[in-house]
Amino acid sequence: MTTTEKIAQQVRKDIIWSIYHAKSGHPGGSLSCSDILTLLFHRVMSPNKSNKNRLSDDYFILSKGHATPALYAVAASKGLIRRADLKTLRAINSPLQGHPDVRHTPWVDVSTGSLGQGFSVAVGIAKGLQLKNSLKRVFTLLGDGELQEGQVWEGAMFAGHHKLSQLTAIVDYNKLQSDATNKQICNLEPLADKWRAFGWNVVEVDGHDHPQLLTTLMADTASTQPKVVIAHTVKGKGVDYMENMPLWHGSVTLSEQQYIDAMTSLGCSLAELEEYQNV
Structure with a gap:
């Protein structure tokens, strides 16, 4: 395993651990985006040198706001929060709410949760940076x-028209949503062609292949187009009984046995499980 692959695996364990303690949360889509978030914050985005309370000098908006267990686990891996704080996920008065909240977590750029709105804000921030001739991404x-x-498509049209080249959108394309497959509920295909039609540079990757993801996210092209990375992922990645199952999208309570089975599936030893009990 590479260094970032090891971090991503730890992130997945921390996701399960935090959701188990919260007795609620969205494991499926958090596990599917763990590799993406790990690479973004550990390798791709510019480190913040002036404000230790920020994850990066660039902007990041978690438009799929229900995937906070992954965001918080990555923040812990960066030392922004204590690992022990992950046990307070969704607790009353905890800063680690079920969706990102700028009032409680200063390193979060935008409060999100209502789907589509985070992307719209990201487009607006990118336009503001363009007007300022800023190099931030x-x-x-x-x-x-x-x-x-x-x-989402209004924002995509706006970003393509204004050539917001400092904007990168990443789609966690695990093909599932809360009740069934995308295809059953409202088919997205041909997805890449839709983005191209709005003037975006489109790249499709394996969302769990770190070298491929890193190359794509780090690519510095001379294109004036915004970029969308369609990352093909597996919902519930790493936990065998959760993979590709809409049941594990969200609002789940893990039993002790389900927690143990999930952690074991992620390669957690008995010694590690005991360590988690002492955190």
Whole structure:
């Protein structure tokens, strides 16, 4: 395993651990985007040198706001929060709410949760940076079910028209949403062609292949187009009984046995499980 692959695997364990303690949360889509978020914050986005309370000098908007267990686990891996804080996910008065909240987490750029709105804000930030001739970049992560929201395509049209080249959108394309497959609920295909029609540079990758993802996200092209990375992922990645199952999208309570089975599936030893009990 590479260094970032090891971090991503730890992130997945921390996701399961936090959701188990919260007795609620969205494991499927958090596990599917763990590799993406790990690479973004550990390798791709510019480190913040002036404000230790920020994840990066670039902007990141988690438009699929329900995937906070992954965002918080990555923040812990960066030392922004204590690992022990992950046990407070969704607790009353905890800063680690079920969706990102700028009032409680200063390193979050935008409060999100209502699908489609985070992407729209990312487009607006990118336009503001363009007007200022700023070199800062904007990254935003969308869920595939989220792409059924009309305002996503309004934003895509605006960004393509204004040539917001500092904007990179990443689609966590795990093909599933809360109740069934995208294809059953509202088919997204031909997805790449839709983005191209709005003037975007489109790249499709394996969302769990770190070298491929890193090369794509780091690519510095001379294109004036905004970029969308369609990352093909597996919902529930790493936990065998959760993979490709809409049941594990969200609002789940893990039993002790389900927690143990999930952690074991992620390669957690008995010694590690005991360590988690002592955190």
